[in-house]
Amino acid sequence: MIEIKSVTKQFQNETAIDYKDIIFESGKSYMLLGASGCGKSTLLNMIAGIMSPTSGSIIIDGVNMQEKSQKEKDKFRIKSIGYIFQDFKLINDMTVMDNIDILKLEGIDTQNAPKLLSELGILEKKSSKIKHLSGGQKQRVAIARALVKSPEIILADEPTGNLNFAIGEQVIKELVKVSKGKTLIAVTHDERLGIYFDEIIDMNEITSGMKDVISPKEVE
Ligand SMILES: Nc1ncnc2c1ncn2[C@@H]1O[C@H](COP(=O)(O)OP(=O)(O)OP(=O)(O)O)[C@@H](O)[C@H]1O
Ligand SMILES: [Mg+2]
Structure with a gap:
């Protein structure tokens, strides 16, 4: 279970996001919707421990990550945590399998890769270089790479942002399928994809909106 409690995030430019409390239950899939700039990527980055909240806590399975x-x-x-980025973060000149095997450097066992690539329908591409793949195929490689370690939590930031609707829908269906039993939090801009998730969370409802913390004096 992931608990977001009284979390705020402030950046140097003094933009502050005030998140309402929210609980992501283990094993469920969530779609995060919300306007550009409302703090979706920031929330995923804080859950992943890449960014820290300015105040409040993120508690994962009872452990306060801020401690x-x-x-x-x-x-x-x-x-x-398996993190899937919109821009894939794959190495273009390397093959599909080498992009996954690179995780061995972090001590991750990648023997599950062929099974995952097969479930995602791209096993025959395992020796192809990333630069020779379509957008949908690259996204599937990014999903396989994030899931190869069997993470308990999967975060996906606009995994279909670069794909047309039909391919994006297919990728989402596959992502939800391979994430079964894990906690999946996926940001998408397309409400039509909501039917594939257990819950839809509207960020406009969970953030109290961005607060402009620039003092009136400075504005004058
Ligand atoms: N590293 C940063 N430095 C300063 N401001 C930032 C930084 N990261 C995010 N912000 C600001 O915080 C707000 C939320 O950004 P975030 O990237 O979380 O939005 P988002 O909901 O993911 O938007 P989008 O749908 O466009 O990806 C924005 O106003 C953004 O300018
Ligand atoms: Mg974003």
Whole structure:
């Protein structure tokens, strides 16, 4: 279970996001919807321990992540969190399998990769270079790479942002299928994809909106 409690995030430019309390239950899939800039990526980054909240806490399975050192957070992320980025973060000149096997450097066992690639329908591409794949195929590689370690939590930031609706819908169906039994939190802009998730969370309802914290004096 992931608990977001009284979390706020403030950046140097003084934009502050005030998140309402929210609980993500273990084993369920969630779709996060919300306007651009409302704080979806920031929330995923804070859950992943890449960013820290300015105040409040993120509690994962009873453990307050803010009480951990950055090193401990990194260790937790490597072991327990699969993060899928919109821009894939794959290495173009390397093959599909090498992009996954690179995780061995972090001590991750990748023997599950062929099974996952097969479930995602791209096993025959395992020796192809990333640069020779379509957008949908690249997204599937990114999903396989995030899931190969069997993480308990899967975070996906606009996994279909670069794909047309039909391919995006297919990728979401596959993502939900391979994430079964895990906690999946996926950001998408397309409400039509909500039917594939257990819950839809409208970020406009869970953030109290961005507060402009610039004092009136400075504005004058
Ligand atoms: N590193 C940063 N430095 C300063 N401001 C930031 C930083 N990251 C995010 N912000 C600000 O915080 C707010 C929320 O950003 P975030 O990326 O979480 O939005 P989002 O909901 O993911 O938007 P989108 O749908 O466009 O991806 C924005 O106003 C953004 O400008
Ligand atoms: Mg974003």
